[in-house]
Amino acid sequence: MEKALRDQLSPLDFQLEDESARHAGHAGANAGGESHYRVRITAAVFTGLNRVARQRLVYDILAAEFETGLHALSLDLKTPGEAGGGAA
16 A cells, blocks of 8 residues: 555655554454554645545555455645645
8 A cells, every 4th residue: 555655646745554453343344454544645746636636546546455455544635835845
């Protein structure tokens, strides 16, 4: 998942957190873990895209992961300007 996102988005900042343990026991929780993630990405590719378009882009990149067990993804997607980086 990380490689796919880094390769296709060329992020300036990237944080990936496995939150699966917080969701143990509820529907969609994978017995093997690694089914719920929080992702924070700052990337120029998000410039000009609204929140929904940014999310769609990430979900499209991770389509194969959703088919093989990824259940939930919390997204914080910003442009460099929104993150305070000043670059566009």
